[in-house]
Amino acid sequence: MNDERLHKSLWTVTAPPRNFPVLPGDLDVDVAIIGGGVAGLTTAWLLKRAGKKVAVLEMHRILSGQTGQTTAHLTELLDTPYTALLKDFGDKGAHLAASSSRAAIEQIASTVETLSIDCGFTRVPAFKFAETEAELRDLLHEVAAARRVGLLASFNRSVPLPFPVKGALRVEDQALLHPRAYLLALADRVPGDGSHLFEQSKVVDIHDGTPCRVVTEHGTVTARAVVEATTTPLNRVALHTRLYPYRTYAVAAPLDGPLEPGQYFDSRDPYHYIRTQRVDGVPYVIVGGEDHKVGAHEDTAARFATLEAYARARFPLKRVTHRWSGQVIEPADGLPSIGRNVGSRHVYVATGFSGTGMTFGTLAGMVLSDLILGQENPYAALYAPGRLKPRAGAKDFIQENADVAFRFVADRLSKPDGRHLKDLAPGEGRILEVDGRKVAVYRDDEGTAHAVSPVCTHLGCHVHWNNAERSWDCPCHGGRFSPTGRVLNGPAVSDLPSRKLPVK
Template identity: 45%
Template sequence: MTQLPGTYESYWMETGTGPEHPALADGLEVDVAVVGAGVAGICTAWELVRAGRRVALLEADRVAAGVTGYTTAKLSAQHGLLYAQLRKSFGVEGARQYARSQQEAVEYVDRVAAELGINCELERLPAYTYVESADAVDQLRAEADAAREAGLAASFVSETGLPYPVAGAVRVDHQAQFHPRKYLLALVADLVGRGGVVHERTRVVSLDEGEPCRLTTEGGVEIVARDVVVATHYPVFDRALLFSRLEPHRELVVAAVLPTDHDPQGMYLTQEQNTRSVRTAPYGEGERLLIVTGEKFKPGVGDVSQRHERLAAWTMERFPDARITHRWAAQDNTTTDKVPFVGAFHPGSEHVYVATGFGGWGMSNGAMSGRLISALITGGKVPWASLYDPRRLHAREAPSLLKAQGSVLKHFVGDRLRTSHADSVEEIKPGTGALVRIEGRRCAVYRDESGAAHAVSARCTHLGCLVHFNDAERAWECPCHGSRFAIDGSVLQGPAVRPLEPRPRPQTD
């Protein structure tokens, strides 16, 4: 494995710092409890505090430090080749509602940043979806027509600011990009200033949907609230069965310093070459930070280091004057019909709401979700509420749903047919991990650089799929629903809320 240059850390995390908030130690009673302090949870909590509600924002780790801290941070209504598909699945009006809700979110963030005086490096730029293959140009022309019909400032173009030729692109004007943590941490500060409370290191593990609702943390502390918002990226409660309609995926990111005069001056995306996304951000005098995202894969697939090497090689080939400084990875979920789930948690839910399935477009969808859920709780009306309603069911998503569940079944059953992923602990190279059967039980074993072995249960605590090792991030990942665990078994990312069970440390020769 090649040692890639740069720091393995998100640039947003490194450059966007904020104060710590205390863990919840005693019981709490509020109007609304928001579980999850990513972009959707923060925006929702902030909207509700402004509406006069008593709000508690609860986060298992640190505020805006999960998926939101590792985003590409495009704030755009152009979501790849989506509008032709939306027009086919939801009709012309459905596509228009989607476009309007997303574009309004872009304008709203711009307006809020100005009103609160937030210096979040927000820049208004065009967004492009492009192809290099001439065979895909007709599809791009159809997408440009659909996006324009939906109300976006869309056009088909053959020239871009990229330093390499393209066969064509859909250009959408009036989009934006920003520093997500600087924006969201400012919202949190304003939320606290308005009387809201924020508790970090407070993992919620159970929900009782009574009147009022009752939440319980892993430490046994109870939160009582009239309304609850589940904004944990992947819902940590399974009662809505949304896990059967969500597909997790990860993407890798490389960031590199680029001379300002080489800035492509736009946000770019292609689905070719297993996805390539390009944008820049302010960096230093005479420099920009080039941010390249791609190599989409399902959690637990493996060979992540090789994928990062491919992305870095592509970056240096296309931008030879760039100098890699950072690299990281991001994760998101896509719904089976490509439209997020934002609204009532399930058909019988009266006081519990959810926001999930942003499909890699969390910035605009997070802002949109905050406004939509706040309106649902306070009695407001939003014209696109039914479009995003999680309770929707239609035949159009059946093929995608069956495909997603087929993939889950493949891992749930197929992984168990393998005797192990390594025959013995000694086979595992230092600095790597594998599944090994020890005393009749499958264990997830990691050998540190000194050769010492560390073992935990191989069964994900969500629904029991077997975890796989991510060699680049040194984490255990569930290929079924995307839960992620540290080497010691602690939860890094849900839907799991309980750690992998520890196993006796195996002896090595």
């Protein structure tokens, strides 16, 4: 595979980047937005359109985070089944979850039309299919639930796939697009008229107040409101107990035969997700899945191999040309947290989008902009971060946080890798014992070894090596670091401290 496309999404390779400046110093605006992904850019665009002066602060490059790794399903078929939402949130809550997803899709459609964005936006059906009799029984319940909450849903025995299925839930009027092309068009429209977009401007602290202060490595931004549109909010410990980080994987390949444009989801656990997209005149199929808890599997490269085998067995492929992984944040009760953070006056959060980040990220921009503008939003109460749903997700809450506690202790007590520093191959990372203490060591392709502390700077769990992405991943709350310890994803804001290696 071409090195340029190794672990880069189809979107990143086929839409050229923009160059935005670094924050030059102190700045005053109406709203400071942390994070340059779908939620941050949508919030910024809607607020600027309403007359507010905004500043978007991105730690790395615009759309280089999890939005750049999306598979971009614009869909009302959420990760949490409607059978579960009806049980946990009642008829009203489940109806609102469905209608809010519909509203987000229409918001994107309207923006594409208004701004004449060339992003391949296409209306398509979505299918959730069953391959076994047991899956079919569960699927029939979901068909009934989908109809009950207002989706344009039907049960189909025939599905336009090149392999047999038992049947499928079909939902009309879903959508596909090139997410990077769409969001770069929004990014281009943020700067100007007192608004700004800054890259390579890492936020290190947030102070709620009148005004708020957002401290970065290059200056302080004061604002009347702050939006944390990051994958996970910075140092919001109480909220982190209800957010669970998972890795997900995707491959893309040009089609070597017909496949009806659409979205397709199998009924496995964890499920696989499939979609089509025409890019630069070439029809692609994108297949994702093989999800697992962050840090739970070191041989993440094996996930790509399994996913490629799944794709090749089911679709007419020429060759796999792109592969990438992303991080999804699963919420305890099945729905994201969007709104004013608990205990804050002027700080807002948007997180827990599960596997439908483009849909929920757009919805986050809609809800947050209304809240900041003082306008009513019909979905704000459903997604409020402080909502209380004791039954919803209680089992997962206990299990996931028990796992965090276990990892915190077990990784400290576990023995480091038995190999010696000299045995570490180029491109490999390991937790080794060096001079009597644990050290996270990476040897680069030139043979130079780099050592950092294995203790995540968020809450002190130990990081694990991700061999596919060449990163140090924290299994507790999803923080990710480069091989040399630089923060890639929050909630950590500080790099892993470097460690000296013995000279031999």
